Amino acid sequence: MIIKGRGYCCSKSGVKVSKPTIDDQKRYRKLDTRTGCLACIYFNADKEGKNWEVTKFVEEHNHPLASENDKHLLRSQRSISNAQASLLKNMTGVGIRTTDAYNFLVDEVGGVENVGFSKTDAYNFVQRERKALIDSGDAMSLSNILRERQSEDNMFSYDIQTDEMNRLISFFWIDGRSKIDYDCFGAVIIFDTTYRLNKYNLACAPFIAVNHHMQNVFVGGAFIATETIESFCWVFETFLRFVGGKQPITIFTDQDQAMAVSIERVFSNTRHRLCQWHISKKAPSKVPAFNHDRCIRSLFYNCMSKCDSEVEFENSWSDMIRRGNLGENRWLQDLFKVRMKWSTAFNKERLDLGILSTQRSESANNVLHGCSKATSSLVECYLGLDKLTSSWRRSEHEEDFRCKHGSVTLKYSDCLLLKKVSKIYTRKCYSLFEQSFMDGAVGVCIVEESRLTDERILYVLQHSDIANNVKQWFVSFHPTNYDVDCSCRGFQTRGILCKHILRVYNHKNVTQLPEKYILRRFTVSAKKDVYRFKTASQDDFDSNLVFRSHMMRFTYDLTRRVEDCKIAREYVLSAMNDIAKKSDEILEHDEKVKNGLFPDNQTDKGNVRDPPAMRRKGRSNNRPKSHWEKPTQRKSKKLVFK
DSSP states (O other): OOEEEEEOGGGTTTOBOSOOOOOTTTSOOOOOOBOOOOOEEEEEEOTTSOOEEEEEEEOOOSSOOOOGGGGGGSGGGOOOOHHHHHHHHHHHHTTOOHHHHHHHHHHHHTSHHHHSSOHHHHHHHHHHHHHHHTTTOHHHHHHHHHHHHHHHOTTOEEEEEEOTTOBEEEEEEEOHHHHHHHHHHTTEEEEOOOBOOSTTOOEEEEEEEEOTTSOEEEEEEEEESOOSHHHHHHHHHHHHHHTTTOOOSEEEEOSOHHHHHHHHHHOTTSEEEEOHHHHHHHHHHHOGGGGTOHHHHHHHHHHHHTOSSHHHHHHHHHHHHHHHTOTTOHHHHHHHHTHHHHOGGGOTTSOOTTOOSSHHHHHHHHHHHHHOOTTOOHHHHHHHHHHHHHHHHHHHHHHHHHHHSOOOOOSSTTOHHHHHHHTTBOHHHHHHHHHHHHHHHHHOEEEEEEEOTTSOEEEEEEEEOTTOOEEEEEEEEOTTTOOEEETTOHHHHHSSOOHHHHHHHHHTTOOSOOGGGSOGGGBTTHHHHHHHTOOTTSGGGSSHHHHHHHHHHHHHHHHHHHTTOHHHHHHHHHHHHHHHHHHHHHHHTOTTOOSOOOOOSSOOOOSOBOOOOOOOTTOOSSOOOOTTTSOOOOOOOOOOOO
16 A cells, blocks of 8 residues: 655745735735745655655745744744743733743743744733633633632632623622631721723722731622622622621721712621722812912811811811811812711721721732733633732731741830730731830820729820920729720720820839730731630620531631641541530430521522623723824814915
């Protein structure tokens, strides 16, 4: 049997033999490499493929052949190795531009001729990888990823909202680690929706908390199509459903009316605070007097965060209105109506950790800006936010390690109070405590001391600022149990004792802080302490859902702690078996207990369709043109009649 075959020498020279078919009106004009070259070789081979016989050979070419220095430009000589493909995928996955990743590979191998592929090949590879992520459709691929995450993490929960055409319009997710973090640090939440960089123009809405190292913590995330009351209500209700109905103490947002109404409906027990940064940014354009009158501007900033009482706020606000003749300013009138939401003078009894803006959430948006762009898919945005969450958790783990395997350098090494506190608080929280202690010891003086009827001592403290403005604070102190209370309400808002109380403690030589003035959320073992001090007798366990959520988180955290120790694992398994047997005995005698209380985290939505692609207002996804590419319009000459 004879096998016939033929080959074209022009294949190695990058020349195509077939005739071109180009539509100049509809297609981009690429470089034409078709020359109709007839160079070829025909051969016959036997059945075994050992003997080959050339039957026809045309050596002449009608074009120049590629030189040795240009062989890397030939298509047949270009390929991306597995190592290079992995490097390109990882670098572009963390936000590095494809051109920068390609230039890095070029520098590594010493030139373009040694890298093995062109920049266009790199762009094509990255684009193929992006399309592979959403092979079954963007929304359906995202749903599959969320379902896979749920199978890996039993505490992972998500929900998808669709329209009447089964197109995705919103989705929310939270994993097990985020539920634990919210249980420990969810008293203060930052919620922001200013980031909209994806091809569907969905708003990224992360829930951000602050941990015991004063670092950002991701406690849930959502993408929503429209910023309406219905959309925000769905997100907030889904969030509460997955965290066991536990509402935060304070939530910070920007000035969005739909968001404010939704928070009032869903978070009925939560204090809604507005971002002061957004307000101060709008102020110069809404009140022109701020641009040229420093006194009016200073009074406005005093009303925002420097007034210690509501009376002081009212006086400063009236003085500002009078000095600038701003009584008819509509923006200030509307701002005054919601003063409870942005002025610190009206929020002295609610914990806010000293936060004044939503910039912690906006820092997450800045990171996402490097991970996604205006043409990014939902899967890419979700994976980018997931990588950001992982980096935050690595930072928390590193800081936990430093706190456990190191000690803080004390500025006052002879102070027993600071020595004991340094072993309880994390490094960051201790630095805040130490700064308050130093400010009280240096800048605050006790001017009066008097005894009250209940054995308490009332101290009057005062402090003068740079402008010689004298302020007074009142601290009541019990000499037996060290119970204190300050008129500045610093402990109630920040969670750490203020400089006035620490000044009194230093004056009375107190060397041990009462336990009630040490919030467990600021300690080194914050997560362990939160679960250790929770008992079934607390009000949090009135609801079956809350109890179930707590027990799942408790066992999840316990499993993570003992998984590396064989003896501890065996002990936990044995104890859990005993608990299960005892529980079965109790359930047999209790007919009121209902079985099957664990609902599915997500109802199957079937084949979820992609949301409609939308372009951001005022922006184009096309490459911005340079000055020389922009068309110029010639000015028409005006005819002048004499």
